[in-house]
Amino acid sequence: MTLNIITSHKDGLILASDRRTLSRLIHPELSFKHYVGVFYDGFQKVNILKPPHNFVGFVMFGNGAVELDILIEDFGKLLPDQRLSISDYAQRLNDFLIEGLAEKNLPEHVDVSGHSSNIAIAGFDDNDSRCKVFTISPEKKSQPTNLIDGAVATKTGGDTRFVKAGSMYYFRKLFDDLRQKHLNVSKMGMRLSQNEIQILKNLSRGGNIQPFLTFSMMMDMAKVTIEQTAREQVKNDEFPLVGEEIDLLTITPKAGSKFVIHDFEHEGLLKLADSNKHHMFLECCAVKAYIQIHFGIEKPLPKGFIKYPQDDIYTCPKCSTKYDLSPMYDMLLDSFSEPDDED
Numbered sequence: 001m002t003l004n005i006i007t008s009h010k011d012g013l014i015l016a017s018d019r020r021t022l023s024r025l026i027h028p029e030l031s032f033k034h035y036v037g038v039f040y041d042g043f044q045k046v047n048i049l050k051p052p053h054n055f056v057g058f059v060m061f062g063n064g065a066v067e068l069d070i071l072i073e074d075f076g077k078l079l080p081d082q083r084l085s086i087s088d089y090a091q092r093l094n095d096f097l098i099e100g101l102a103e104k105n106l107p108e109h110v111d112v113s114g115h116s117s118n119i120a121i122a123g124f125d126d127n128d129s130r131c132k133v134f135t136i137s138p139e140k141k142s143q144p145t146n147l148i149d150g151a152v153a154t155k156t157g158g159d160t161r162f163v164k165a166g167s168m169y170y171f172r173k174l175f176d177d178l179r180q181k182h183l184n185v186s187k188m189g190m191r192l193s194q195n196e197i198q199i200l201k202n203l204s205r206g207g208n209i210q211p212f213l214t215f216s217m218m219m220d221m222a223k224v225t226i227e228q229t230a231r232e233q234v235k236n237d238e239f240p241l242v243g244e245e246i247d248l249l250t251i252t253p254k255a256g257s258k259f260v261i262h263d264f265e266h267e268g269l270l271k272l273a274d275s276n277k278h279h280m281f282l283e284c285c286a287v288k289a290y291i292q293i294h295f296g297i298e299k300p301l302p303k304g305f306i307k308y309p310q311d312d313i314y315t316c317p318k319c320s321t322k323y324d325l326s327p328m329y330d331m332l333l334d335s336f337s338e339p340d341d342e343d
Contacts, residue, residue: 002045002061002158003229003242005222006122008131008148011215012252013122015057016222017045017158018230019263020243020273025335027328033283034323036332038293039240039273042266046247047072052083054256056123057249058093061158069268071097083126090121090134090144097138118157120147124253131251152210159229159241166228170221175203215250219260223248237303240275277302280328285318291325293332 004017021043025036045060047069058072075096084092097119121144122133133155134144147155156163178200182192192200195212202209213221223246230244248261272278276299280291291314292305301307312326 003160003163003226004045004059004061004120004157005154005225006059006120006133006148006156007154007218007222008133008152009213009215009218010152012250013057013124013131013133014215014218014222015046015059015120015122015249015251016219016226016261017059017061017247018226018243019043019045019245019247020230020241021270022239022241025328025331027331030327032323034328035281036279036293036328037281038278038332039243039275040270041243041245041273042263042268042270044069044247044267046249046262048249048257048259049076049079051256052081053079053089055083055126055251055253056086056089056121057251057257059120059122059157060117061120062117085125086121086123086132087134087144087146089123090136093119093121094136094138094144097136098141120155120157122148123251123257129253159233161238162229162232162236162242163225165232166225167221169228170224171203171209173224174209174217174221175200178203219248219250223261239277240273243273276300277305279305280308280325282314282323284316284321284323287316287318289314293329 002018002020004015006016007014019041021040023036023038023040025038026034047058048054049056049072053076075093078096079092117139118135118137120133120135122131124131131148132146133148134146135157136142136144147153178192178196181196182200185191191197195214199209199212201207202212226242226246227244230240230242233240233242245263246261247259249257249259251257272295276292278293278295280293282289282291290302290305291308292299292301293308308329309325312324312329314323314325315321316323
């Protein structure tokens, strides 16, 4: 899962997404209902193509295990040398994925079958200042859907439960910052800009500030909303499906795509999220058990979780059936390259 934000503005497009993913691992030889849920940060969900195809950006959200950077790199090799329309990129990517699903020849580590994987394709056509945003769901074999078509709008995808709380946090922050700036410039005999004055008035009255937000303000709003959404999940004791690490991309009709926030140093590196909700899940007699896994550091036991048993045996509280968890745990440890990750 994820949270992404796509915002159109008169000056361009803003594409932002967090970098957290939940890996659900199932042991192939165990017959009982189970999975291992482990949260990772560093999972890139925003990507771009090389020129002349750099006027389009891609964002992934949903429950699918899609390595978008690998996917887009392979897709880019199939494109012609000239720039295409945004609808053409969307259709070609949709066909590429559907064909890959049918022939089971998608790039390694890419799995969009049986999941609610969605990819948004956003950008500008040549000599056109109106943005276009399409979404595709390849496992449904549906045609690309146009979301915006030049309108000034914001679209969100993924885990959007706390988006409103995140955006309200940004409005309060903006109000406080502008009020403090007003006090500072007044001492120097200066005034805020007319745009800033209008934003301050509308914020104090509860009015709409969207038409007055600058491009840089919209970027800051996307960043703050995702970060605050991540904090709201922790505060509300939710599964931390949205992380505070962010990719933020801008696309303009003249300059094309540009990463404003992107951790190039750790690109492609997945690391365990600092969460106490890494877990094993078992179900027996309609009893759902979330068994906490510790990774080196003892963490608080979340509400509704039980500790991993020292003897590796989980016993159903209703029928007393015993389940050996050691194959799942060994599989989990084998997936870690760093020995310090082990319990």
